[in-house]
Amino acid sequence: MTITPETLIAAAQSSKAWPFQEAQRLAKRMPKGKPGGVLFETGYGPSGLPHIGTFQEVLRTTLVRRAYEALTGGAPTRLVAFSDDMDGLRKVPDNVPNRDMLAQHLGKPLSRIPDPFEKFESFAAHNNAMLRDFLDRFGFEYEFVSSSECYNGGKFDTALKGVLSNFQAILDIMLPTLGEERRQTYSPVMPVSPTTGAVLQVPIEVVDAEAGLIRFTDEDGAIVEQSALGGMAKCQWKVDWAMRWVALGVDYEMYGKDLTDSGIQSGKIARVLGGHKPEGLIYELFLDGEGEKISKSKGNGLSIEDWLQYGSEESLGYYIFANPRSAKQLHGGVIPKAVDDYWQFRAALPGQELDKQLGNPVWHLLRANESHAGANAPGSGDTLPVPFSLLLNLVGVLGVGATREAVWSYLGNYVTNADPAAHPALDALVDKALAYNRDFVAPTLAKRAPSGGEVGALQALDAALADADPAISAEDLQTIVYEIGKQPEFGFDNLRNWFKALYETLLGSEQGPRMGSFIALYGIAPTRALIAEALAKA
Structure with missing residues (x-):
């Protein structure tokens, strides 16, 4: 099947796959893109190490990015992985060395705190390096942008002046959302103390917005008048998010359900600053096996490393691909099905019509990583010989x-x-x-003894296998198993109960494979040995 850019665009315009639905909304805002490329962004807080949430956000954003490129016939795009490393350290993480040293730097920007691992010039530099290694490991194409570099290097100065010029309007947005106590100390801009270097949660007075001059009370009680520019201040979270959208020109950013309110307030602030809220998707959060929200501090749920120990990278991408607006349980029990489902979709892809391909998760996943050779023409290596x-x-x-x-x-x-x-x-x-x-x-696993009609059925299966041609196919073996289960003298109400008995007596599990395939894989003689072992317990 020959796919031209024109046929791909036409199919993309009507596709119901969620990355294309997102791309279609974005294309309505900017159908022909923009100079320098449409900007997609993902955010990361470097106070901790990269985790599965980091992976899913970059992956899903990349899926939308590639869908937009297909939809627009190759309009240029960029993906920025933004690190908020100007944020002040609020608490000492549990999983780092030299915790006492870090405790002495609480409140300071992460980029101005020594690296507890003693490998980089700062704690932020260490975690940023891990983030980049993490993203590179999965082959993502992105540009890394540091909050500290933007503040310190003056890239945010113009937008920061805009915050100071619209100080009261931003307060009018934020103060009604805060409790009474928080209102007393809230300021859209947080100065950096000239004496301690900490990011201060204190009210400020705008002295000269255009010059970036502010006045505030330092930690020692002194009245300080200083510039907010050049890294001497940073914005509060929701203001910072909005300012970043405007300063960088972000067109698309997705975020979790827990940031829904932040997204609303930041969108209002972005409009005050003369910009707009990016297009984006609000995704549901991961849950553990008990349906509880996954927490890094609790350690419930699976990590990236856990998943990749038991399943493939592609299966993780497949599991994350499915409807991002639905909560997903993340525990070991979901891995085997995700692996097999990925390969089923991959095997189906080459023979599908284009509209079905665009709804196939594998079509999107193969394009998320540009290092996949021949990703646009799947064919060889698209089947797994054994599920x-x-x-x-x-x-x-x-x-x-x-x-x-x-x-x-x-x-x-x-x-x-x-x-x-x-x-x-x-x-x-x-x-x-x-x-x-x-x-x-x-x-x-716990194999039980067969009982009642199960004994005769297993004896019949053993006899049938003894007479079977050694080269018999898995399908013919499956037919033998079926026919035995249908015989009324064994008393199975339905074939499901027969297979359940096979799984519990031979494999020690309530669920199992197609028995014909299992016997073909394990071998007739070893299967008969399993049956003999089960009958010996009867």
């Missing part, structure tokens, strides 16, 4: 002592040219299946 769920069943039967060599020896029953080098994607998943089985599956 991850089936691989997990094999590893589960082999037990926690299984090795990757043992797994590959069984894969030879099912996979043509069962060489890890010939199937790199499957080979990578073998290690992840071994880890997943060790940490999630093995502790829960």
Whole structure:
């Protein structure tokens, strides 16, 4: 199927996939883009280390960016990863060394605090380097922008003068949203103390907006008159967000549901400053297995490192892709299905009509990382010879002592040219299946003894396998299993109960794979040994 820019644009204009829905809204505002490129932004607070929230926000924003490029026939775009490293350190993180040293710098901008890891010139520089390494690891295309560099280098000076010129109008927006106590100390602009270097939460008086001159009471009680420009002040969060939109010319930024109110107030402030609120999507937050909001301090939920230990990078992208306006549980139990679903969508992609391709998550994910060779023409390497769920069943039967060599020896029953080098994607998943089985599956497995008609059914299955051709296909094996379950003398009300009995007696789990596929993968003789082991308990 030949896809021209014209056919792609036409399909993109009517696509219901959420990245295209976002791109369509953005294109209504700027159908032909703008000089220098339409600017997409993601924000990051470097008081902590990059995490799965950082990944999902950059990924989702990139998906919209690529959709916009397709929709507009290649209008230029940019993505800025913005670090708010001018923010004052509010508390000492638990997961860093030299905590006593950091405690001495509370309130100071993160970019003016020594690095507790003793590797960089500041704490912010350390965390910014980690952020960039993190984004580079996943192949994102972005420009890194530092809040401190913008403030210190004067890039925000013009916008900051705008804040001072519209000081009262901004107060009129913000004060009604604050409690009585907070109103007493609130100021849209926070000065940096000339004596301690801390970012101060004190009222200020605008002396000369155009000159950037302000007056305030320092921590020692002295009245100070100084410039707010050149890094001698920073804006409060919601004002800072709005000023950044205006100063950088941000056209699109998404954010979490917990920042909904911030987005409303910042949008109003942006209009006061002569700009506008960017287009954007408000996404739902991740939940843990109990449905509770994931918290870095609680440590509930999965980290990026956890997911990549048990599942692939592509499966994480696939899981995050689905409707961002719906909350998602993030725990180990969702990984196997995400892996298999990704590969099902990937296998379907080459044969789909263009409109279906644009609704396929894999179409978007392959374009999120520009380093994917041939991303515009998926074809080779688009199938996984063994589903991850089936691989997990094999590893589960082999037990926690299984090795990757043992797994590959069984894969030879099912996979043509069962060489890890010939199937790199499957080979990578073998290690992840071994880890997943060790940490999630093995502790829960408990094979029960067969009872009642289950005994006769297992005996019949064993006899049928004894007579089967060693080269029998997985489909024919599945038919044998079906036919035994249908026989009335065994008393199964439906085939579901028969398969449930197979899973619980042979595999030790309430759920399992297509038994024909499992038998073909595991082998007829080893499967008969499982049956004999189960019958010995009856």
